[in-house]
Amino acid sequence: MTDDPYISLLASIQWLTAESPQPNPTERDWLMECGSMTRRLERHCRRISVRRGWEGLVTADESGDELALLPASERYWLREVVLYGDDAPWLAGRMVIPESMLNGPEYALTTLGDMPLGRWLFRDGIPARDYIQLGRTGSLWARRSCLRPNGKPLLLTELFLPDAPLYG
Numbered sequence: 777m778t779d780d781p782y783i784s785l786l787a788s789i790q791w792l793t794a795e796s797p798q799p800n801p802t803e804r805d806w807l808m809e810c811g812s813m814t815r816r817l818e819r820h821c822r823r824i825s826v827r828r829g830w831e832g833l834v835t836a837d838e839s840g841d842e843l844a845l846l847p848a849s850e851r852y853w854l855r856e857v858v859l860y861g862d863d864a865p866w867l868a869g870r871m872v873i874p875e876s877m878l879n880g881p882e883y884a885l886t887t888l889g890d891m892p893l894g895r896w897l898f899r900d901g902i903p904a905r906d907y908i909q910l911g912r913t914g915s916l917w918a919r920r921s922c923l924r925p926n927g928k929p930l931l932l933t934e935l936f937l938p939d940a941p942l943y944g
């Protein structure tokens with residue numbers, strides 16, 4: 777959906793199995809963060825900024841393998857971004873939410889613009905999260921989670937790019 781080289785890496789993530797190499801304790805601590813990742817990253821730079829890649833409605837066939845993890849829908853809202861810490865690319869993010877969930881307060885998910893998703897998601901505390909699945913592409917770590925603001929499922933994949941503070 778995009779030619780951004782960082783966002784393209786999201787498609788090559790392999791999800792970990794019991795036999796896979798595991799993250800070290802520092803990496804694990806970052807990957808298992810249940811609070812806002814934006815807020816955590818902010819402690820390591822002066823300014824966090826978002827560069828949007830693709831954002832909009834897609835049909836089920838245009839979305840990735842994560843659809844199996846969400847309720848079936850004809851269309852999904854897809855948002856792909858790169859999060860920068862000062863001028864360094866730190867994280868590639870991809871959010872997928874069934875179109876049918878974009879009513880009520882969740883409609884705001886389509887109007888985030890350059891505001892990091894976490895500012896909306898964590899505005900009143902920590903939303904329910906079903907799981908954190910860990911993954912890898914090359915030597916980079918990734919995770920994905922199903923979050924449930926107001927009970928509505930949202931799948932969020934985050935890939936930590938080489939300059940991210942997670943790598944020490």
Ligand code: PHB
Binds near residue numbers: 856
């Ligand atoms: C986003 O704005 O879409 C976003 C921000 C931070 C993340 C993931 C996604 O960690």
